[in-house]
Amino acid sequence: MTKYPIHSANILKVGYDEVQQVLEIEFKLTVIYHYFEVPLDEFVAFMKADDLEAFYFEFIQCKYHFEVS
16 A cells, blocks of 8 residues: 655545555554545545545545544
8 A cells, every 4th residue: 555645734644555445544643544445536535635634524534434553
């Protein structure tokens, strides 16, 4: 999985596995969330969002099943 550094108040890196449709978000609090069954177009919209954190809270956080590591 390729991880992209993010310039955000709370998000450090974002990665995406297109085959397994897993979105990985690493937060500055050293918590990593893996969101499952995230379509590629949702990942692309997230990465293009003007405010990544607002997009995350509105479209990802409560929409997809996740695990924390």
